[in-house]
Amino acid sequence: MNSKAMLLATCASICVQSATAAEPAKVEFLNSGKMAATLPFSEAVKVGDTLYLSGQIGAKPGETGLVPGGMKAEAAQVLANVRAVLETHGYSIKDVVKCTVMLADMSKWGEFNEVYKSVFKPPYPARSAFGANGLALGAQVELECIAVKH
Numbered sequence: 001m002n003s004k005a006m007l008l009a010t011c012a013s014i015c016v017q018s019a020t021a022a023e024p025a026k027v028e029f030l031n032s033g034k035m036a037a038t039l040p041f042s043e044a045v046k047v048g049d050t051l052y053l054s055g056q057i058g059a060k061p062g063e064t065g066l067v068p069g070g071m072k073a074e075a076a077q078v079l080a081n082v083r084a085v086l087e088t089h090g091y092s093i094k095d096v097v098k099c100t101v102m103l104a105d106m107s108k109w110g111e112f113n114e115v116y117k118s119v120f121k122p123p124y125p126a127r128s129a130f131g132a133n134g135l136a137l138g139a140q141v142e143l144e145c146i147a148v149k150h
Helices: 003-022 071-088 105-121
Strands: 027-031 046-048 052-053 096-103 125-129 143-149
Touching: 052 071, 071 105, 071 143, 096 105, 105 125
Parallel strands: 096 125
Antiparallel strands: 027 046, 046 052, 052 143, 096 143
């Protein structure tokens, strides 16, 4: 192949790759019906290989009451809910790249972290945490996550 043909082939390849990359990612609104089917939000939204989870609180799937037992019990249920949503849609806890933690009382941050570290292992996802006044159903903690297939 001469240099002109090679250059044209390279340019054509780049154009095809650019056109493919420019196509909009498919967006899927996901609801398994197992979590909270009657609430006005999707349990997750998938865009390409990225899964955005709605915030989870310490209620058992399909129920609107919080589990008894305080922060550690709620945190354990929150993380179980996150795992359930991930697995329902073909992801795992190892696919999580970002978490946002909302705490009704920032003094409970250490308690939450104890439970969090029992589920997430190094290297940990990126994470933000902030205090919130008035989480849904009087929850002590809410957690939302972003997962990417890798």
